[in-house]
Amino acid sequence: MKPGKLKIKISKTLQAKIAKGHPWVHFYQLQNRDIRGNAGDLGVIYDSNNRFLAIGLFDPVSDIRLRILSTGEPVVIDAEFFIRRLEQAVLLRRTLTATATTGYRLVNGENDGFPGLVVDRYGETLVIKLYTEAWMPHLDLFLESLIQVSGCSRVVLLHSRHVERTRSSGPAHGQILHGPPLDGPVHFTENALVFQADVVEGQKTGFYFDQRENRARLKEIAAGKEVLNVFSYTGGFSVYCMAGKCRSVTEVDVNQQALIAARENMMMNFPNKVSKEADFLQIPGDAFRVLSEFKRQKRQFDLVILDPPAFASRKEHKPNALQAYLRLAKAGAHCTRPGGLLFAASCSQSVPAKEFFRSVSLGIRQTGRKEKALFKSKHAVDHPVNFLGGEYLKAGCFEVY
Numbered sequence: 001m002k003p004g005k006l007k008i009k010i011s012k013t014l015q016a017k018i019a020k021g022h023p024w025v026h027f028y029q030l031q032n033r034d035i036r037g038n039a040g041d042l043g044v045i046y047d048s049n050n051r052f053l054a055i056g057l058f059d060p061v062s063d064i065r066l067r068i069l070s071t072g073e074p075v076v077i078d079a080e081f082f083i084r085r086l087e088q089a090v091l092l093r094r095t096l097t098a099t100a101t102t103g104y105r106l107v108n109g110e111n112d113g114f115p116g117l118v119v120d121r122y123g124e125t126l127v128i129k130l131y132t133e134a135w136m137p138h139l140d141l142f143l144e145s146l147i148q149v150s151g152c153s154r155v156v157l158l159h160s161r162h163v164e165r166t167r168s169s170g171p172a173h174g175q176i177l178h179g180p181p182l183d184g185p186v187h188f189t190e191n192a193l194v195f196q197a198d199v200v201e202g203q204k205t206g207f208y209f210d211q212r213e214n215r216a217r218l219k220e221i222a223a224g225k226e227v228l229n230v231f232s233y234t235g236g237f238s239v240y241c242m243a244g245k246c247r248s249v250t251e252v253d254v255n256q257q258a259l260i261a262a263r264e265n266m267m268m269n270f271p272n273k274v275s276k277e278a279d280f281l282q283i284p285g286d287a288f289r290v291l292s293e294f295k296r297q298k299r300q301f302d303l304v305i306l307d308p309p310a311f312a313s314r315k316e317h318k319p320n321a322l323q324a325y326l327r328l329a330k331a332g333a334h335c336t337r338p339g340g341l342l343f344a345a346s347c348s349q350s351v352p353a354k355e356f357f358r359s360v361s362l363g364i365r366q367t368g369r370k371e372k373a374l375f376k377s378k379h380a381v382d383h384p385v386n387f388l389g390g391e392y393l394k395a396g397c398f399e400v401y
Helices: 012-019 077-093 096-098 133-150 161-166 209-221 234-244 255-268 288-299 315-334 353-365
Strands: 005-008 024-026 042-048 053-056 063-072 103-108 118-123 125-130 154-159 176-178 185-192 193-197 226-230 248-253 282-283 301-306 337-347 371-377 393-399
Touching: 005 053, 005 077, 012 053, 024 042, 042 063, 053 133, 063 255, 077 096, 077 103, 077 133, 103 176, 103 185, 103 209, 118 133, 118 185, 125 133, 125 209, 133 176, 154 161, 185 209, 193 234, 193 255, 209 234, 209 301, 209 337, 209 371, 226 234, 226 288, 234 255, 234 337, 248 255, 248 288, 255 282, 315 337, 315 353, 337 353, 353 371, 353 393
Parallel strands: 005 042, 125 154, 226 248, 226 301, 248 282, 301 337
Antiparallel strands: 024 063, 042 053, 053 063, 103 118, 118 125, 154 176, 185 193, 337 393, 371 393
16 A cells, blocks of 8 residues: 655644754654554654655554654655665765674664664675564565665564564564575674674574674773673673683573574684683573672672663663662672773663763772773764764773772
8 A cells, every 4th residue: 555645743842853853753742643644654744834844654553653754855755765865874884894894783773864674784684673664665665775775685574572563564573575584593794703693583683783893892902801791692792802812701691592692603703612611601590690699709800791781761761770780880890800891881772871871880889999981982883873862872891990
């Protein structure tokens, strides 16, 4: 069915925000809340002088009712529109090819002009993840444009939990939209290191590309260190530290399948290290409990890595998240040798960087220790941020003494 067009009415205040790049209109912000439409209809906003302001994708069952595609001048949402946007995304990431990196985020949602959609590249396999059903009526056109621009050999489709709950049509989660079927994990390189990922059953799309630059930073300082990688998932930080000639790596994760994948990633790069517990040890279990047990044993490491999942998915969760980051930093500091390093990261969008780093500092200081920042970082080149509120990743490495 061809998408329809809807007129969206909003306040002057929100009109000004959208003109400056804000990508969303929430349900409560609509001035015509009785509007009816189908997922994927094109919603058009006119300003208070009845001039075209923006066009976007309408989703009748999402709190974000309209996701902005374009502002300023009227445009036709067609293959040419998608191709131009995709070519811009490819150009932004052109420097990655010189680093022997074939795994990265190709389309970062709103920040690349594709609201509610991301595309991750794993070598010749692309993974589209939809966060709104509004893309379904446009999916064939987008797919055709994506294949043309990327030259990929396979495209896999994933749905967010919201789309899985609300989807009424379109391809299923995990469906191959283009190319041959999957015969196991996909392989890719990152800074010349080799990884594999389960792009259907793994978290997000199978791998966390956003920490690539931080992994490279830790590689440069890992030499000779005993490393503790907490929330290790599929072992990205572990492989980099081993590449940096660390003395040993201990991984902690509650997900047994992730630990198996982490072992495979380590095996592909450093097969001689995997069989020796003194070099590579995995501990399945809850991070806080394992850290508590290490404290009881007075077990300490030269480099402790804390990269947990998001502790806050909404603003109202922020106070609890900040307390959790404090507790985690405190537990991690107990396990860090004097003069050692503690790396802490947050992917919670609703937790500002300043407040996150304050919680980390307080957690470290509650152990009676002090800290000095070695570096702090934000988003990598393939995770651009182009609107206020689009930033989510923040990380820092601290000397603990």
